[in-house]
Amino acid sequence: MAEENQNENKEKKQNGLKNIISRLILSVKRLRYKINRKVIIISSIIIIVAIGGILLVPMIFNSENVSSTEQKAKDLEIMIPKSAYSGNKQFIIKEIPEDSIEYQNLTSMANFQGKIYSVLPSDGVEESSLVPMKIRYKIPNDLYFGDNFTNFSIAYASEDEPPVISELPGSRIIQIDNSYYVEAETFHFSKIGLIVKSPQESDYGMKTLTEKPASYKPDLVLIPGTDVNFTGYLSNTNTSENPYGSNFWSVLFKERTIWQYKYPLVNTKSKTYYDSYQGFLMRTGSKSFIEFEAKRFAQELKRLPNREFDIIAHGVGGLIARYAIESDKSIDNVRNIVLLSTPNDGTNLANPLFFNLIYGKDSNLLMETLKIDEETSFNIKYNSNFYLEQINSYYYDLIPNSDFLNKLNSFGMREDINYITIAGKNSGIKMDLNQSSLSRLYPEFINGEGDGIVSVNSALIPEAKTKLLYDYKFYDLYSKPDVLENIKKILEDNLDAPDIKEFKDDEFIETYEQLYSQNSDGTNVSQENNIVDQQNPEFNLPINYSEFSLIKNIEFQKVLNYGNPSLHTFDSKVLISTDSGIYDINGNVLLNTEIINSYEYKNRFIVTSREGVFVLDQNSQEFIKIEEALIESDEAYYLPNFGLLRIFHNVQNSTVYLDKEIISNNSKIMEIEEYNGVNYLVFQNRISLLTKDNLNDFITKESIVDITGSNFDYIKNIEIINGDFYVSTNDYKLIYVKGDRSFYQILGDGDVGRLDLITIDDNLYVFGSDTLTYLDIPNKNFPGNYQRFDYSNFNYTIMGDTVYGIRQTSRGFELWKGNLTSF
Structure with a gap:
């Protein structure tokens, strides 16, 4: 009570x-x-x-709990919280005719897909809302590739001539019933449409930008804020030795491995990511995206306990870094943290109430009342609007005295970590605002007191060991030579090279694993003698890389008007599996049913569907139904002599049933691989062998990490060749494991794709979305030849010497083929 x-x-x-x-x-x-x-x-x-x-x-800013009014068009829905405006404000949604000059102009300027709508206030008064309004745009089912893809965003066009087209930051993909939507937040409306890009899987967490040999110098972790340029990529720096190009941080810190922490607070969030956030919200009651990301970053630091780090963060990235290390004192592998323009006490530019006072108001009135000139009025409105839209999905965390900031600043700074805080004092506003009433709203715009986004008082933590102040703006500060040189000097102070004793004896075990696992016959196999000697590797690795045409004569074939198509090779035929059936390469329907999974298994092509199990073998010309079972699961595999494998996915794990018995529920399953009659279930943290009685772990992530000394994100897929395992990981590593698990070797680390592994003519082809390389298996050689595509693919297959691929363009799914180069 x-x-x-x-x-x-x-x-x-x-x-x-x-x-x-x-x-x-x-x-x-x-x-x-x-x-x-x-x-x-x-x-x-x-x-x-x-x-x-x-x-x-x-x-x-508790708008999530406030009732709202909804207005809808065919594909578009807008939701206006009751507290968004002082009155009951309504909007008029009008479709821009596709045959109009305006529509043609807009589609020529951006990759709009489908209808574009004009959303205007019915009272004709342009004003900013006090809390964000939601926009929801329906995604065409045939363009939705899966829950981990983020190739959609909502864009808006300004009323300028020509219009400025921008994507709404912080969008997320959600599911309502059987439909998928992009949802975004904004503080004002304009012309709105759906942007579709080449399909690409989301890729979050700690990612290597530059890999260097291990040294006494800590690795660097870069955490950007709203400015994606913070990672410092330098254009036109791709070489054969460095196909992914350079960044100015690697030029500054030549001897250090550099990581980037990737997170989608600006970019579109995948459904998988947003589902994970919703789970966090339900568990903790916190709706803070920054806190959610900080928890994830903390886990990334803890999964690399043998690495030491210096963190360099910009803007909001600094809050993520601080929350991670200050809320979890068990993190002990961070040496320094550099905070550039981090709003430690918030920023008034995050307050939509303040912005409401100046947006849409008469410019002459504002200039007269606030004692500012026309240029200042324009710049302040533009900069405030730009930043507030950038942080629209988490703005409430950045308002001074927010719950998040109060919680963060209650943890206390780490005494074992050196803090370096750096602020700018050039706001970019030429006029002196000290005499203007505007200074009470936005001290960030006063020269000497702010950098145009963050005030000096907010950026410089009084307790920090080092506090530096420069006459630069928020978006310039991190790239200035004098700032970079000072960061380098501070981070490399007191770094003394250790004394290295002369090596005298190599008769020792470098790593070994005291682990017992089971063979297919159920007998225990000790792995105590599984020794990795990387000085005598089985595979020869490339010293440098050469660009080489592995696929020639690539030609477009046709547009595929199917939902979620994937390619398969079976019995000298190329099959196209879709949501609604199986087709041959010419578009003929081979099976018309709602597909769950399709795969080759022991010289049969098996399809699981909502209606049962269908099989095509090498002697038949059509699919035959062999099971009438009504299948209701996210994935399903029929394994002859074993039963029906049903898989239900949640945010973190997969629950796997063999018939009616649960055989696993503690990791996400990635694929099923059959080799010589043995079934391997590939999970994110292990490869398990399925027997009739149970599921036995055969290769684990833990064993790979322990033996190789190289950590990775999670297992993505595998290929088994001559009994040996080739393991691809989510963070672009390729690992070789000898069939008897007596030898492990890292074959690729950040320089290989992760999309698929396909074996043809003794070569293992490693496909990425836009890259291809290969390994010569008989000669145990990784030549280092690679091919980069000008477009992003999401599926491949090889038949003979012909490669087929599917890419996504503005026209939809496109099928192409090319000739495999022979060696």
């Missing part, structure tokens, strides 16, 4: 504050009808700053 009363009092307090704000905003709106309008504006600013800085934060 006490809790109910407390919640009721809290709600009353919030409603009262909402009424105050509504009356203030209404007063500002009515200024055009008032004689003493300047007085009202200034008074409103003073009151709102007071309320916004003290009481408003916990209330105004």
Whole structure:
């Protein structure tokens, strides 16, 4: 009862504050009808700053729990929270005709797919909302490739001429019933449409930018904020030795391995990612994306305990880094943390109430009242709008005195980690704003006090060992030579090279694994003698890389008008599996049913569907139904002599049933591989052997890491050749494991693709979405030849010397083929 009363009092307090704000905003709106309008504006600013800085934060930005009105068109839906405006504001949604010049102009400027809508206020008054409004655009089913793909975004076009087209940051992919949508948030509407890009799987977490030999110098971790250029990629730096190009951090720190922590607070979030966030929200009650990412970053640091790191972070990236290391004191592999323009105490540019006071208001009135010139008025409105849209999905975390910032600053700084805080004091605003009322709203725009986004007081933590101040702007600070040189000097101070004793004896075991696992006959095999001697590797690895045409004469074949097509080779035929059936290369229907999985198994092509199990063998011309079972699962595999394998996925794991018995529920399953009558289930953390009685771990991630000393994200897929295992990982590693598990070798580390492994004529072809390389298996040689495609693919197959691939373009799924180069 006490809790109910407390919640009721809290709600009353919030409603009262909402009424105050509504009356203030209404007063500002009515200024055009008032004689003493300047007085009202200034008074409103003073009151709102007071309320916004003290009481408003916990209330105004709880929009998730506020009821909203919805307006819909065919593919578009907008949701306006009741607290978004002082009154009941409505919008008019109009479809822009596809045969109009306006539509043609917009589609020529961006890769819009489908309808484009104009969303205008019915009262004709352009104003910014107090809390974000949602936009939801339906994704065509035939363009949705899977829950881990992020090739969609919502874009809006300005009313300028020509229009400026921008993608709404922070979009996410959601599912409602059997349909998928892109959902985004914004503080004002305009022309809105769906952008479709080449399909690419999301790729989050710690990713290697530059790999260097191990040394006494810590690795660097770069954590960008809203500025994607922070990773410092230098154009036109691709070489045969470095096919992925350079970045200015690798030029500055030539001897260090450099990582990037990738996260999608600006880019579109995949459904898999957003489902994981929703699980975090349900477990913790926290809706903070920054806290969610900080927890994930902390796990990344802890999975690499043998690495030591210096962290360099910009903007919001610094908050992620701080929360990770300060909330989890068990992280002990961070030496220094450099925070560039990090809003440690928040920024007023994140407050939509402040922005509402200037957006859509008469420019002459603002200039007269706030004592600013036209250029200043334009720049402040533009910069405020740009940054608020950049952080629209987590703006509430960055408002001064937010729950997140208060929680973060309650942990206390780490005494065992050296903090370097760096701030800029050039706001980019030429005018001196000290005498303007605007200085009370946005101290970040006052030269000497802010960099245009973050104030000096917010960026420089008083307790930090090193505090540096430069006359630069937020988006320039990290790239200036004097700033970079000082960062380098600080990070390399007190780094003394260790004394290295002369090597005298190599008769020792470098690594071994005290692990017992089972063979297919159920007998235990000790792996105590599984010794890795990397000084005598089985495979010869490339010293450098050469670009080489592994596939020649690539030609477009046709547009595939199917949902989620994938290619298979069976009995000298290329088959196309789709959501709705199986087709041959000419488009003839071979099986018309709702497909769950399709795969080759012991010289048969098997299809599991909602209607049962179908089989095509080498002696038949059509599919035959062999099981009538009604299958309801995310994935399903019929394994003759074993039974039906049904798989249900959740955010973290897969529950795997063999007929009616659960055989695994503690890891995500990636694929099923059959070799010489033995079934291997490939999970993210292990490769397991399926027997009639149980599931036995054959190769584990833990064993690979222990023996090779090289950590990785998770297992993606495998290929078995002559009984030996080739393991591809999510973070672009390729690992060789001898069939008896007596030898392990890292074959590729960041320089190979991860999409598929295909064996043809004793060569193992390693496909990425836009790269291809190969291994000569009989000669145990990795030549280092690679081919880079100009487009992104998501599926391949090889028949004879012909390679078939599927890519996604603005026209849809495109099938192409090319000739495999013979060696």
